[in-house]
Amino acid sequence: DQQVKQNSPSLSVQEGRISILNCDYTNSMFDYFLWYKKYPAEGPTFLISISSIKDKNEDGRFTVFLNKSAKHLSLHIVPSQPGDSAVYFCAASPQMNYGGSQGNLIFGKGTKLSVKP
């Protein structure tokens, strides 16, 4: 059973508009959430993260929102640019173990974002 779910396999957005990517999780032990971006033929690259003690984290055009009661997080990209077209993975990490390693990640299946000029 999937612990991290990205229910939208794809999303298409016009350049300049907002992109909203959603992610749901089932395990209440998760306490750190990350978004990764992946281009074809490349490994995932870290985009932005949020700790469970926060409900929002912003970095430039990217903002992640966390709703713990709903076990839901979302990534907002505004304004969207054609270069943002990629697959976006939501990932979650269980409560810190091994001294706080954030590599034991549970991933969603990803959402392919297409930003049209």
Place this chain on the structure above:
Amino acid sequence: ETGVTQTPRHLVMGMTNKKSLKCEQHLGHNAMYWYKQSAKKPLELMFVYNFKEQTENNSVPSRFSPECPNSSHLFLHLHTLQPEDSALYLCASSQVGRGTEAFFGQGTRLTVV
């Protein structure tokens, strides 16, 4: 030079072959990971090494054998694989003790014929 380097980028092997995937990280991290990405499936954690010690094996078949000789290098030895093992194999590293994210290599695209 990228932070996490994987070789080879592509590999085609027969079911009776033995091959190895290599991963090297230049970030000074002390934890390394193997992930597998199959078609239409999420990234799946296979093995975790912290300070060169294997701390996690997510029920991976024994035909996959990891090796971590030091904190900068990680290998995945492959033998008698099945066609369903064809996938993208990704290596990652992170720093234990600090809440840093994992950094991924570019992956090895493996095809078993």
